[in-house]
Amino acid sequence: MKKKNGLSVLLIILILIWLLVPLAVSLIYSLFSNWTGIIPKGFSLDAYQSVLTDPQFLKALGQTILVCIVPILLTNVIVLLTLFTVTAYFPKLEKYVQIICMIPYTVQGVILSVSILSLYVGGSGFFASRLVMLMGAYCIIILPYTYQGIRNSMRAVNMPMLLDAAQMLGCSRIEAFFKVVVPNIMPGIIVSSLLAVGIIFGDYVLIRNLAGSTVTNVQMYLYQVMKADSRKSSATFILIMLVMFLITAVVLVLRSRSEKGKRN
């Protein structure tokens, strides 16, 4: 039994090495100015300094945050409203909502971006705006995650029962929904929103195909500097990964906390 455990440990460690080596190498690369031999030389943080003071980077970062917030807020509100209405008044529609929410899983970025583009690009006005197209596409691409997050938390708190209980105490259903259900499922909403942030933060295909040159994000910035300056891009890379890891860490902490809460 002992020996078999040893094999498992070895396998896990090998996979971890495989997964971590590209990260570690890029990290070292960004921190040393000269790495041609086996041992890197010339420790310096100038690559980070040049990225963090680059107005292009700051602009890309700002725009990334902007294009994150609007679609996530919008999708959360729409899905909350829809799931509340469907569970409370039209349970028969539930499976259709589910199908529509899960389609983006299989369609994925390339096809979604080109199909939205070809539908709206020729027109004029609000819907032909590149930014509007991009926001719409982001709403759809995060829809499966938002839907699953909210639906699972609604099930976990047993929403129909909460609504009935509140109604018996003299609350209207809508009131009960906003005063009782929404506060209770807030942790679930936060987790799925953070996952959505991760998706939009990591997006390249949608913003490249839909936004053209009107909006950039950090991924597009990385692609630009990648061709010009490999040390500057390795610093950008590390900064992007740091943000991603931070998001994941918060998600993991929130999840484990809610699981502990359930057990108690």
Place this chain on the structure above:
Amino acid sequence: MKRKKYVYLLALLPFIVLTVMYEILPLIGVIAGSFVSDESGAATFTNYTTIFSKLLYQKAVKNSLKISLISSLGGILIAFLGAKSYYEKRGRLGEIFMTILNMVSNFAGIPLAFAYMILLGNAGVMVQFGRLTGIDALANFNLYSSNGMTFMYIYFQIPLATLLLIPAFNGIRKEWQEAALLLGTGSTGFWMKVGIPVLMPSILSSFSVLFANALAAYATAYALMMNMLPLLPIQIAGCFVGDVKMQRGLGSALSVVMMILMVIMIFITNTISKRFQKGAETR
């Protein structure tokens, strides 16, 4: 009361508007557009005949299929070993493993391509290391080829596949292993005859997720190869965005081909999976 209920349908309006405008209409548009000629605007099948007669598109379909299949196979194999080890070990190391899997599950696209260029590109750290130490396999590694791409794709398949497979292992009870041991079957025999068949439906469904994931992967391939290696997603985007005139019909037809490939894979894995589930019932 009845009439009042239908007032609530209004609450569904935002959802309907959003999904119709940005999901359903665009998809219908792509399917319809694939039958419209780019030259004359008339209804036609030429977009599809072009795909299957022009070498560039044949190559794109072939390359995409090959890279997706091999990277999904490689990914699922490593993920199986990883998930099995996690199932047997757990504890502190297991926790670290899970955390890192979650962390790197978003590591794909442009950042991944960049990290691999630093690592294994023409002047990559590992390649230099290989030259210095005389390890030819490293020194001659060519990232900018379909094999190099497959290797890179396997990277982003591993965390996804492992995270998909780990919950499935919870379905394997320790007692089965003990029973198998009592009946004289070793660990390998147990996994071959009991473990893997029980896990097969999960393995197959994970496989089809990986396949779709690799088939549609755009940023990783684009950042590394631009248009040097014909791949389906890159050709699709190239029809709509780029220097040449927009080829809506051809691009739509390529998109439909890609969706059909995904549906075929789901169908195949479902069919095999059902066979395993039936076997489990009669056993």
